[in-house]
Amino acid sequence: MSRVFEPVVSTFFLSEAKNHNDVTEFKLSYGFENKCQDPIFKVQIIDGGKIKGRQAPSYSDHDFDEIIYLRKQLKAEFEKTDHRLRDIGFEVENHSTSKSRFAK
Secondary structure, X not given: OOOOEEEXXXXXEEOOOOOOOOOEEEEEEEEEEOOXXXXXXXXXXXXXXXXXXXXXXXXXXXXXXXHHHHHHHHHHHHHOOOOOOXXXXXXXXXXXXXXXXXXX
């Protein structure tokens, strides 16, 4: 089965919201979906190291502000990255990491 969304660059940050548990983080990515050439920004919930593919993300105000800040940083990195590459981790110091903290 092929991937629907293929991230070029991604970053991860822990949710600070009380509506999520202690092992919930967000994966923010720029990439391509369904072989379309238009870039896509995607937010995914990761719970205990696994992407919750069918769960729509929900955010606290703080998490949403962080997503907006990180989206700008991630887009700049995406624009200077070779778009043939996939799954490049990107870190924003004091904000996000290049890999999931819960990856096995």
